[in-house]
Structure formats: C-alpha cells, structure tokens
Amino acid sequence: MVVTRFAPSPTGYLHIGGLRTALFSYLWARKNGGKFLLRIEDTDKARNSQEAAEAIVKAFHWLGLEHDGEIIYQSQRDDIYAIYIKQLLDEGKAYKCYMSKDELTELRETQMANKERTKYDGKYRDFTGTPPENAEYVIRIKAPLSGEILVRDGVKGDISFQAEDILDDFVIARGDGSPTYNFVVAIDDHLMGVTEVIRGDDHLSNTPKQIVVYEALGFEVPKFFHVPMIHNHEGKKLSKRDGATDVMAYKEMGYTPEALLNFLVRLGWSHGDQEIFSMDEMMEYFNPKNINRSASIYNTEKLDWLNSHYIKNTPNNKLAEMLEPYGLLLTSHDKKEILLDALKERAKTLKEMALLVNEIIIAPASYDEKAVEKSFKGDAVDVLNAFAAKVSTSSELHLPSDYHHLMQEVVDEMGIGFGKIGQPLRVALLGKMSGPGLDSVMAIIGKNETISRIKSAIKAHSQT
C-alpha cells in the first residue's frame, strides 16, 4: 500500500510551498487507494505545536485535503525514540561522545584554519577507556566513513554522495537526551509505514543521514521524491512578498480552493499542456515521477486566471455560499442569478466579487466628480427624469431586458444616442463610470431603488 505523509515543522501556519508537497503526497496516496498521514515535527519545544497543527488542519479542511488517522506529534514520542537510541548503543552502532563544547569548537576552528571540512573527528568512536569525570555526553551514530550513500530519487534520479565528503558520526541524542531531527524523521517514517517521501529538495542534504539511520536500524529505505523549490520571477526562492505566505491568506484574498490546488499542482508538474485540472483529474494523472527537475516559477497572473475560471464556472447557488465568508448574504436574494451572472465574468477573486456586488446593492454614498462633470452635461437631467417617469409608470419590470426596453424608448423618443442616457444613468446608479450592464443593475436593485437613485443623483447635481 502506498503511504505518504506531510511532515511540517510548526511555524504557525501552512505556507504555499508546504501545501504543494502536501498536495502531491495527498494525490499520490489517494490515487493508489493508500494513506496520507500528517506528522507535526514539533521537537522544538518552545513552539506551540497544538496551535500550529490546528492551523494546518484548518487549511487542509478549507482545501478539502483530509489526512488519514491521528496526527502524529514528534514531541510526544520521546519514549519511542529512546528505545531506538538504546538499541543502537547496545548493538555498538552508536556511542557516547564526551567531547566538551570547547573541545568541539577548537576542533572546528582548527579544521577551518586548515581549510578542511568541519566534522567530528571520531575521537570517542571506539573509545574503551574511562570517560572524563562528570562529563556530559551526546550520542553519536557510527556513520560509514567511506564509500557511497546512494539516494535513489524519483525526481532527480540516482544521486551518489561520498560518505567521506558529507558524513561524520552525527549526533542522534543531545546532552539532555533529546533526539535529533534526522534520527526521528527516519524512525517516524518507518513506524508510520511511509513508502514514499515527497518533500522539498531543500531536504536533500538530510537524506544521506536519514539513510544511515534506516540502515543502522535495519529499516527499509522508502522511495524519495525531492521536489524543486518554487521561485519568484527573479529566479530566487519565493519570499513572503512574492506569495509564500499563509495558505489561509489566499482564502482571505478571495481565491477558491479549486484554483489554488490547480495552481499548485502545475507548479513543478505537468500533464501535456493541460492547465485546468479538477481534483479527479489531478488524481487520475498525477505521478511523482513526472515532477519537473527544475524549479518552478510562481506566477500571480496564472493564479488569477485560474481563479476567474473557477468563479465563472461555479453554479450561482454554490457561488453565493462561497461569498458568505466575504460578508455577502446572497443565498436567498431573489435577484441572485442576475447579480452573479452580471459579475462572475468580471471578478478575479471572490473578495473582488463581493466588492462589486456591494457596489451594486448599496446606493452610492458619493459621486465621482469627473464622471458627473462629463456625463451631466446638456439635457442629461431631462433624460434621466424622462427615464425615471417611464420606470415609475411601468408595472412589469423584472428582467434586465425590461429595463433595456425603457432605455431604448427614451433614446428613440428624444432622438439621442444611447450614451446620452447610459452615462448619466450609470453615474446616478453606481456613482462612477464603470461597472456591469445597467439593465442588470436595475433589475437587481428593482424599480423603486432605481427611481430613488436617479432622484438622489439629480438632487446632488442641482446642489453643485
């Protein structure tokens, strides 16, 4: 069975790069009918792991990515790690190292002065004497000191590391007994039954060390897929400013889960030249073998394009629900269909859509001066009055086309161009020159509100 996992260090929120590897892991597990597990790497006890886990679960929930089973917290597993430390000590595969901090610093300084790689020199590797009195110790694993460590990576191919270039007997338990990162990752991945590790390639340098742990403990090494980073347009690692921020901030900005996941799946993975993927399609086509070998570029325009695609293609009932977190209660609005149809082509985000809706349903509090100056010229007030009179005497006004006919009548009767009514009417109804079709706007706000907005605009104009 395929078992994947997402193993965030709790930095308080789920960020976009983490979400991408989580998505890849999720898709691969689901595609294969396997399991997608969540492990919180909270060995840094100063941080609040519970809160971080909740933030991550909340983000997963918003995106519809559910993990299987209980969340594993590394901070709660010291007893388990202790068993393996003891095992390695008993088997002579790990040892106590009594080198003091000062001695270690001195060793490093000498190595640096000699332009050598800084590494532990193995002083206590085969130590059989009496340890220095009251000396604190750390526990080091006996790493291979020569030969190669082969990382069989599903993205990058086989990568051979020379043990003597990268390894030393690294610490697996600190002076206070707490286990170290690479040690616990290997143990947890094994105990959780993880078969495929899909993670950022910033972890590639950890992998040989983890392989040393797997081998010392006699565990089978999982398959690795190291995913290249996401870069910004300058080819640098994505920063917060570029969008490497809390996934929930994307929700606040008005992105839909579908668009965000679709955007992320294409960052570093492709299936022909297809751009739009439903969740089912992602699951059908995704294979970590096809993850690109080079870094991918974050592109906001693409995200916006996908988001507007999903907004446009969301049925109005669902869209009304999705707009609720943005302060819009439209689910039972009787003109919901007209309103959403008029705007769904225009908005890049749900937040923008909510603003556009409010611009229609809330009467303008003021009028754009330039727009008034431009449109209230000549007989604009007469045109508006004529139109308002027609609206007030018409009984069957429901659809945008009903209002359109009335505008047409005024245009015909007064022998004017459409702009002569359209421009002042737009300013009267919306306070500015831009916005969706006026016939839709009037059908949404209704007859009385249309008349009232025209009157208010005329009044405001007469007072200037």
Ligand code: GLU
């Ligand atoms: N905890 C690591 C991180 O958040 C991930 C470790 C892993 O996936 O092996 O970057």
